[in-house]
Amino acid sequence: MLGRTASAIFWMYRYLERAENTARLLEAGHRMTMTRSEDMAVQEWRSVLATLGLQQAYEAKYSDFGGAQVCDFVLRAKDNSENVLSMIERARTNARAARSSITGEVWEAINEGWMTLSNLLKKPVSSGTLNQSLGAVRRVSTMVRGTTHGSMLRNEAYSFSRLGTFIERADKTARILDVKYYLLLPSLSYVGTPLDTGQWDTVLRSLSAERAYRWLNAGRMDARSIADFLILDDRFPRSLVFCYSELRDTMADLAKFHGSEAEAHEHMRQFDMRLRDTSVENIFDRGLHEFLLDFIANNQLLASAIGSDYRFNS
Template sequence: MLGRVANGIFWMYRYLERAENTARLLEAGHRMTLTRGPDMASREWKSILTTLGLRKAYEAGHDDYTGAAVCDFVLRSKDNPESVMLMVERARTNARVCRSAITAEVWEAVNEGWMTLRDLLAKPVRSSNLNEALGVVRRESTLARGATHGSMLRNETYNFARLGTFLERADSTARILDVKYYLLLPSLSYVGTPLDSGQWDSVLRSLSAERAYRWLNSGEMSARSIAEFLILDDRFPRSLVFCYSEMRENLFELAKLHGETGKAQEQMRMTDIQLVDKSVEDIFQKGLHEFLLEFISGNQKIASAIASDYRFTA
């Protein structure tokens, strides 16, 4: 496979996953602000922008944190180079470049989703159409993923698609967890209060994890049990362990196809050591924030190694 095609597939699925994760984060934040006063609602929107790395860009053109302004900025603003609309457009551009490597079903899912979202976001986002816009983003990613599973050969294209998906997903889970634990609460005095429980509930909803977590934990809501679930539970498809299991498998398949291992497989092994045989007690003893920063850094190194090994710039 040509490096530029591999690059296109890898980033197509990264952008689709990133757009979906962003929509879920906005949806969870919007749900939470409906039951909070103005000060806490503003704090919640700030935390979302911090998680997305967009706070400085937002503050350059806005003085306050209202739901409509934040959602409009994140979803469609031309002042935001990482808007959801641009993510979906980039995914579509990559899909068009790689048309010969993907099936008609995948192309149709991506293209039709982009057209629907383009029309929907032609006007500013308001409370009246926010849920519809977020639903379209989530649905587009889900349809593209379903078309991928149901119509594509299990070959290099599929491996790069899965690597892009799970590398992006792992990064999102780690960043959401880190911001919650390190930045969201106003002070340590809030730990264990209803506000603290509400924030953790928001984290679970952001990762589509609320129902699964409650099934397994009988409603317990604590930092340790939630961190253990989102980091170490290999049954949950957005946990760090699950994402890395999928990445490891697809890197192994690429190594078999190419007849050799490279920097990507080596970096995967090095980063994987952080998770192998770890307990949540080990993680908290080291420091959750420090663990997550190290994980995010290792994740970025894997992405760079994949790009280098498979000549994404070629």
């Protein structure tokens, strides 16, 4: 497979995963602010923007934190180069570049999804259209993922789609967890208060993890239990361990296709073993923030190694 085709597929699925995670984070923030005081609602939206790395850009333009205004900025603002509509458009552009390596069903799913979302986001987002817009973002990703699983050969193209998906998913899970733990909680005095519990609930909802976590933990809402679930529980499809299990299997498939391993495979083994050999006690003894920063850096190193080995810039 040509490097530019591999790159297009890899980034197509990274952008789709990124857009979906962003939509879920906005949806969780919106849901939480509906039951919060005005001051706490502002804090929730600040936390969403901080998680997305957009707080500085937003505050340079706005001084207030209305929910519809925040969501409009994240979803469609032209002066926000990382808006969700741009992510979907980039995914579509990459899909077009890889048309010969994806199925017609996959192309139709992303093309139709982009057209639907573009139409919805022609006008500023309002409270009345927010849920519809966020649902449309999630459906684009869901439809493309479904048609990918249901129609594509399990070949190199499929492998690069999986790599893009799980590199991005692992990155976003780690960043959401890190921002909550390190940046969002105003003071240690808030630990165990309704503000603390509500923010952890937002983290779980933004990762579609709230129901699964409560099933397994009988309502416990503390940092250690949630970190254990989001990092080390291989039953949850957005946990770091689950993402790296998928990456490990996909990298093994690529080695079979090419008849040899490359530098990225060695990085994969080292990171995966380090992750699987740790425990939540070791993570907290070292420091959750430090662990997550290290994970994010290693995850990016793996993405770069994949790009280098397979002849594209990641």
